[in-house]
Amino acid sequence: MPGKDKLPTAHDNGMRCYPFFWTPEWADKPLQDWFHKYVVTEVREEDKVTDAAPKVTSYQYVGAPAWAWDESELTEDKHRTWSQYRGYAKVRTLTGRGDDGKRAMTEHLYFRGMDGDRLPDGKKREVQVTDSDGGTIADLPQYGGQQRESLTYLDEGGQLESATKATPISKITATRSRADDKDPTRTAPPLHAYMGHPGSSEERTRQGDGSWLRTKETITYDEYGQPVTTHDFGDLADPDDDACTTVTYARNTDKWILELESQERTVTGACGASGGQVVSDTRTSFDGGKFGAAPVKGDVTSVEEITGDGKGYQVAERTEYDVHGRPVTSYDANDEATSTAYTPATGAIPTKAVVTNPLGHTETTHADPVRGITTAVVDANGRRNDMVYDGLGRLTKVWDVNRDKGKGQSPSAEYDYKVTKSKPTTVTTRSLKEDGSYSTSAQIYDGMLRERQNQDPGRRRRAADHRHLPRHPRPGRQDQRRLLRRGRRGGDAADRRRQQGPAPDGVHPRRPGPPGQGGHPALR
Structure with a gap:
């Protein structure tokens, strides 16, 4: 902790000490004091029973920490200051002791949510996060703590080998006012709830000749936050390496069944472009209904795949369930059935399951109903394996x-x-x-x-x-x-x-x- 004559300015604080209002036992009102933030610099995992070398993970914090204005709605305005710790933008992780060769090193770049933070004159900060490629993005509050970029090096001090960059997207789903009508000394900006997703991911990997292989993927979402299109650019240097996957959903909003995929179709080319070739196309039906029908329970009863000529669909598998939602009969593409019989059939956890394949061969599995542990397996020839367990399973x-x-x-x-x-x-x-x-x-x-x-x-x-x-x-x-x-x-x-x-x-x-x-x- 620096001396009082060396304390930083609260709104421009690049140190680990920070101001905060608190009430000591001898005081009758809150006083501003300075406290220190401690960070983890090393984690050692030591083996206590052998002579194995310890695993040492070290952390290096690059640059200065960020401190944001206190927006707690329970704090009076006169006691607010820049006391919210937002961490470091860049952190290096080194694995190894250092005395047995160079350590493995990765570097992580984070959002801290500092864009829009309050300044003493009432204005707002404008803060950007700059990645290793020189790209910038606003350091918005809803992204605070998320990773922007991860860099992997050959070793400590070595050349960069690969990098992954994530670009998030978000939208406001709810807003609540935090104004206190009964106490005007407490004011805070509205509180927003966000739905956030990864909007795009970019990767680059160093090749043997020193060049970079760059790839990219972008995702769009519907109003429920489910992905609807995924554009895989593949190798960015190859314009013919694109593929687009489109997903539609079977939903029952009354039962809050929102995430069941009804169809997943992948074609070559960019999303929205025409003339692409179909790579795969799978349709799924639920609860015995037709394709596209709203699900009732969400049991997959039919899976169809596009035919070789691309003119229709053929059933790849069908499944029937019992009252407990367990599969009892499944049919393959040739409509041949594999059945499962449970004992007891209903009302209790089964202790035996008999699976009969299309040729009539059976395999019987016995289990302990309390722990769910398999105790015996009998194959189609009546040959039996038995297993015994201790009290820990x-x-x-x-x-x-x-x-x-x-x-x-x-x-x-x-x-x-x-x-x-x-x-x-x-x-x-x-x-x-x-x-x-x-x-x-x-x-x-x-x-x-x-x-x-x-x-x-x-x-x-x-x-x-x-x-x-x-x-x-x-x-x-x-x-x-x-x-x-x-x-x-x-x-x-x-x-x-x-x-x-x-x-x-x-x-x-x-x-x-x-x-x-x-x-x-x-x-x-």
């Missing part, structure tokens, strides 16, 4: 199809969990071998439940260590797209997980786990 025993729990046979696998504050967390797996004995393996986790070692004596006494570095370079946009596609296909990580036992939470990657993790959806 963690998988502890599994009987595969070649082991019979009902006959008292030992399980195919057993899992034991040890979680403590002072030692590494371990998950021990005992797997049945052909000779009837068990092999034991263990996964060891650090204090942040990151896997540190996988001990598998059955495989030539292998012990694989896993190191977790304090920082990880962020992939570029093209890398992220590749990783996303790879994740959807399963990828190498999924293949490796199939060879492991459960994680510390008891969820096995290939066996039904706790509620919401496996089994028939209706039984979760």
Whole structure:
């Protein structure tokens, strides 16, 4: 806190100290004093049970903080001053300790809502937010705290690798006067409620040759705040890379059903242009009604897709529901049915679901009705898997199809969990071998439940260590797209997980786990 002779001017304050009126215990009226604003500069996540390096996240605040005029309607005018903290426009986030190489760095630019703030002479401020491309936008109050731009650098002090810029839009939905007729000493401007949305998003990514790949997307909304058109410009350097998606809705305003999409159509070219080719066109009907009919409950009963010649639509799937809104029969594009029978059928949470496919093959799922945990699965050949859980819902025993729990046979696998504050967390797996004995393996986790070692004596006494570095370079946009596609296909990580036992939470990657993790959806 600076001395009194160095205190800033309240309306032009670029420091972390700020004026505020308060009433000390010994005073009979509010007095103006100066207080200090503290900001977070570092967050350390330390592992208390292993020798893992701490994860350190540091924050650098660029420029000066902003302080706005106090508009609280409970404050008398004579006690108002510039005491509303609006933060910093630019904040850098650095990940890493700094003594093990350069830290990863991102930079974020924010709206602070300072445009229109009061000045001592009664006039209003005019404040703009300037992005890294030199573009400007008014720093309107309704956008305060929202991110304008995010910049990702190669590393600390390195070159810029990618940038994402968001342009919000808004409209006033309600206004309330805050004038106090009984107390003229309290005046405040009207309070507005806004409906805000992202209006456009622009991205640029550095390519291998140093050039920039620039993309853009704009969205328009209807009176209910739902998106109706999305213009994907694609590569801005390619005028033929545009696509437009139009969405219409099936609504029942009496029941406040406003968000159900009735049709989604994507064509090439800009929105509003003619002559584009249809990329996709899907129509959805609800509650057994025709396409475009107002929904009653919102159950999807028919999905249609445009035909190959573009002259009509064909049914891709149909669904029928029971009184509880659970799907009981679904039909594919060939009108072949897959049915689901629940036990009990009504009145209680089901403990069993039998799914019958178009060939008449069945799969039966049994579940604990209290926790929704799958306890057994019987396939079309009558082969049964059984699962047992502990009181926390963690998988502890599994009987595969070649082991019979009902006959008292030992399980195919057993899992034991040890979680403590002072030692590494371990998950021990005992797997049945052909000779009837068990092999034991263990996964060891650090204090942040990151896997540190996988001990598998059955495989030539292998012990694989896993190191977790304090920082990880962020992939570029093209890398992220590749990783996303790879994740959807399963990828190498999924293949490796199939060879492991459960994680510390008891969820096995290939066996039904706790509620919401496996089994028939209706039984979760």
